[in-house]
Amino acid sequence: MTGxxxxxxxxxxxxxxxxxxxxxxEACLLEGKSVRGxxxxxxxxRGGSVETHIRIGGKYGPxxxxxxxxxxxxxxxxxxxxxxxxxxxGGTIITNTETIIPxxxxxxxxxxxxxxxxxxxLSGRGVLTVDAAALALEAxxxxxxxxxxxxxxxxxxxxxxxxxxxxxxxxxxxxxxDTNLKAFDLGRTALE
Amino acid sequence: MATRYMLGNEVIAHACCEANIDFASGYPxxxxxxxxxxxxxxxxxxxxxxxxxxxxxxxENALAAAWTGIRSLATMKHVGxxxxxxxLMTSAYTGVTGGLxxxxxxDPYAHSSQNEQDSRRYALFAKIPCLDPATVRxxxxxxxxxxxxxxxFGLPVLFRPTTRIxxxxxxxxxxxxxxxxxxxxxxxxxxxxxxxxxHTRVLHKKLNEKQAPLAHALVExxxxxxxxxxxxxxxxxxxxxxxxxxxxxxxxxxxKIGAYPIDLEWLAAFVGQHEVxxxxxxxxxxxxxxxxxxxxxxxxxxxxxxxLPYEGELDPASVASAMExxxxxxxxxxxxxxxxxxxxxxxxILCAGCGHRSVFYAIKRVFKDGIYPSDIGCYTLGIQLGVxxxxxxxxxxxxxxxxIVQSGEERDVVCTIGDSTFLHTGVQGLLNAVYNGANMxxxxxDNRITAMTGHQPNPNxxxxxTGVETPPVSLEAICxxxxxxxxxxxxxxxxxxxxxxxxxxxxxxxxxxxxxxQPCVINERRAGIRRKTFTVDPDxxxxxxxxxxxxxxxxxxxxxxxxxxxxxxxxxxCAQICPTGAIRMEGKR
Numbered sequence: 001m002t003g004x005x006x007x008x009x010x011x012x013x014x015x016x017x018x019x020x021x022x023x024x025x026e027a028c029l030l031e032g033k034s035v036r037g038x039x040x041x042x043x044x045x046r047g048g049s050v051e052t053h054i055r056i057g058g059k060y061g062p063x064x065x066x067x068x069x070x071x072x073x074x075x076x077x078x079x080x081x082x083x084x085x086x087x088x089x090g091g092t093i094i095t096n097t098e099t100i101i102p103x104x105x106x107x108x109x110x111x112x113x114x115x116x117x118x119x120x121x122l123s124g125r126g127v128l129t130v131d132a133a134a135l136a137l138e139a140x141x142x143x144x145x146x147x148x149x150x151x152x153x154x155x156x157x158x159x160x161x162x163x164x165x166x167x168x169x170x171x172x173x174x175x176x177x178d179t180n181l182k183a184f185d186l187g188r189t190a191l192e
Numbered sequence: 193m194a195t196r197y198m199l200g201n202e203v204i205a206h207a208c209c210e211a212n213i214d215f216a217s218g219y220p221x222x223x224x225x226x227x228x229x230x231x232x233x234x235x236x237x238x239x240x241x242x243x244x245x246x247x248x249x250x251x252e253n254a255l256a257a258a259w260t261g262i263r264s265l266a267t268m269k270h271v272g273x274x275x276x277x278x279x280l281m282t283s284a285y286t287g288v289t290g291g292l293x294x295x296x297x298x299d300p301y302a303h304s305s306q307n308e309q310d311s312r313r314y315a316l317f318a319k320i321p322c323l324d325p326a327t328v329r330x331x332x333x334x335x336x337x338x339x340x341x342x343x344x345f346g347l348p349v350l351f352r353p354t355t356r357i358x359x360x361x362x363x364x365x366x367x368x369x370x371x372x373x374x375x376x377x378x379x380x381x382x383x384x385x386x387x388x389x390x391h392t393r394v395l396h397k398k399l400n401e402k403q404a405p406l407a408h409a410l411v412e413x414x415x416x417x418x419x420x421x422x423x424x425x426x427x428x429x430x431x432x433x434x435x436x437x438x439x440x441x442x443x444x445x446x447x448k449i450g451a452y453p454i455d456l457e458w459l460a461a462f463v464g465q466h467e468v469x470x471x472x473x474x475x476x477x478x479x480x481x482x483x484x485x486x487x488x489x490x491x492x493x494x495x496x497x498x499x500l501p502y503e504g505e506l507d508p509a510s511v512a513s514a515m516e517x518x519x520x521x522x523x524x525x526x527x528x529x530x531x532x533x534x535x536x537x538x539x540x541i542l543c544a545g546c547g548h549r550s551v552f553y554a555i556k557r558v559f560k561d562g563i564y565p566s567d568i569g570c571y572t573l574g575i576q577l578g579v580x581x582x583x584x585x586x587x588x589x590x591x592x593x594x595x596i597v598q599s600g601e602e603r604d605v606v607c608t609i610g611d612s613t614f615l616h617t618g619v620q621g622l623l624n625a626v627y628n629g630a631n632m633x634x635x636x637x638d639n640r641i642t643a644m645t646g647h648q649p650n651p652n653x654x655x656x657x658t659g660v661e662t663p664p665v666s667l668e669a670i671c672x673x674x675x676x677x678x679x680x681x682x683x684x685x686x687x688x689x690x691x692x693x694x695x696x697x698x699x700x701x702x703x704x705x706x707x708x709x710q711p712c713v714i715n716e717r718r719a720g721i722r723r724k725t726f727t728v729d730p731d732x733x734x735x736x737x738x739x740x741x742x743x744x745x746x747x748x749x750x751x752x753x754x755x756x757x758x759x760x761x762x763x764x765x766c767a768q769i770c771p772t773g774a775i776r777m778e779g780k781r
Contacts, residue, residue, distance in 0.1 A: 025197030025361055037361035047745055048540035060438035061431060062360040065509035067527030085529040102538045106740050106749045112536050121532060
């Protein structure tokens with residue numbers, strides 16, 4: 001409504017959606033852009049489904065309404081499906097190819113859609129997939145999957161690559177800067 | 193100062209430092225917890241900070257500090273204000289000398305709460321001012337001014353952010369940290385501080401006399417603003433005002449309510465200039481009631497005619513749909529979309545290696561037909577294991593348990609309560625159960641920390657909020673001093689020990705307490721403690737799923753065999769459960 005570029009980052013509690021939000025927020029500050037964000041804290045973080053809203057250029061409230069997100073970045077394929085109704089017509093979903101199967105699925109012998117089922121359900125929604133785990137391991141540690149995903153999504157984010165990389169430098173622990181920058185580059189190259 | 197991308201609670205904490213805060217107390221509760229967590233770890237201003245044992249204690253401490261003339265803050269979540277309601281109601285009568293701000297964070301949609309109560313009602317009930325920020329930035333400016341407002345009127349100020357303020361982020365330019373420091377000095381004044389009937393009748397009248405000037409000042413100070421643009425208008429408050437501002441069409445008037453009490457003459461003047469008014473606010477219709485009270489010929493839309501819901505949180509789409517219903521904008525402004533159906537849920541879950549899980553498993557084994565009152569904490573997630581039958585409020589596991597027992601219910605009652613919750617309001621229930629001769633078992637899930645809200649220390653931890661070492665309280669001694677004769681300490685990871693203690697408790701009369709001890713697995717990991725992980729021998733695994741039913745997120749099941757993933761923390765409980773010995777420590781055969 002206000003010309004903000006609205007990004008929904010989704011995943012499983014513990015995958016680093018808040019760090020991803022911090023990186024995007026920091027990059028906005030570097031470019032002098034206003035920004036609003038909303039995060040999941042508290043009980044929902046214990047391995048539950050989590051969502052982080054980022055509105056680049058946002059000046060009002062932090063929440064993105066269903067059907068209006070410009071971009072969804074998903075750290076888990078099942079979560080991409082769960083939040084896909086947030087995407088606007090013509091938007092893009094950039095998702096990890098892997099799914100962490102919810103524990104309750106094993107406990108209750110529930111059905112969980114497979115990778116192909118989910119990709120079929122998402123077809124026509126501008127989906128791009130990234131094997132974040134493989135790229136994160138290539139960068140040095142599985143913990144960088146979130147930065148791999150940001151790198152992959154960077155083609156769609158209306159912020160300069162240099163701003164994003166500087167924001168990575170400023171947001172991650174000092175000892176992990178090189179690994180995270182490598183993760184960002186590997187993600188970015190994967191969707192070039 | 194440079195612009196930063198800051199969390200709402202971080203902005204609020206910084207604003208307290210800008211406003212020369214001298215004293216802060218609170219009890220953790222989502223979404224309020226980070227305010228004290230930031231204040232206790234910051235290094236920009238030196239002042240007293242404590243985690244109190246509960247909200248009543250926190251508010252009484254902060255109130256007394258304000259009586260001595262210093263600036264104090266008490267923080268809690270909305271339901272914590274219920275615990276603190278006793279001092280709250282009379283603190284308005286006594287008033288304060290130094291500024292006192294009570295932060296009560298509301299949780300529309302109950303993201304992490306047991307209800308959706310609206311703290312603005314408490315402010316009106318107690319007759320104290322309430323500040324209700326619409327944005328993260330406004331939360332900062334309001335908090336810096338709240339202490340001045342409190343001192344100007346000699347009243348505590350209720351500061352009421354919601355989850356989407358506390359846990360939202362924004363580009364913010366924080367101000368300079370204040371350099372004034374006060375030292376408390378208590379001026380004896382029984383007419384003010386001893387609320388015997390003769391004094392309190394006078395104090396009540398004085399409190400009432402403050403109301404009209406207060407309401408007027410909140411308009412003068414710019415917290416409540418109005419601009420007339422046409423014959424239809426919107427009145428909105430809190431974060432809902434920011435959703436309205438995003439969508440406000442040309443030619444529609446707008447009044448923003450940021451503070452209470454609302455000046456009714458001012459409101460009547462605004463409403464009277466319009467044919468139609470839409471009121472937009474989350475939770476209770478506090479503004480709407482005021483608008484309807486002052487309206488004469490104006491048509492009012494809001495919750496009471498179904499334009500907006502009474503429950504949950506709003507967002508731009510739901511505000512747009514209310515504006516559509518009121519006829520302010522064309523229909524279908526936002527896309528009508530529905531979630532993909534039948535996706536397996538992913539609720540939060542107890543961590544891999546959480547000590548609570550094995551205790552719940554043991555309870556279920558020993559007390560198959562038991563009734564399981566539980567409490568507020570991570571362990572409420574034990575509902576997924578079928579071992580949580582009731583949860584209502586802090587400390588109520590033991591009292592609900594004794595109530596069920598004394599009702600004549602014959603099944604065994606086994607209560608579960610965390611160490612922090614036990615110390616918050618659990619002890620009195622235990623004392624009462626013993627005193628009145630209840631037959632029940634209480635299991636204290638002792639992980640040494642207030643885990644769910646972000647690992648705040650409590651009297652059981654051995655350190656204060658600021659990291660000063662203190663002797664940890666003895667839970668065992670508390671229970672024994674309440675008159676409990678069977679108090680057994682067990683290791684949560686030792687299933688045999690847990691089962692034995694529970695069997696002994698089951699066989700005995702009276703109130704039995706089992707303290708199941710295991711430090712929080714997240715805290716242990718942060719402290720660098722590592723255990724050898726476990727693995728499943730696929731040849732020995734019969735696919736019986738005994739371990740899968742245990743519900744640990746480290747255990748998966750594919751192609752009729754269990755397996756253990758990288759989340760394993762080495763607690764060993766699944767290996768103790770496996771009937772065929774198929775689960776072994778890594779590297780062992």
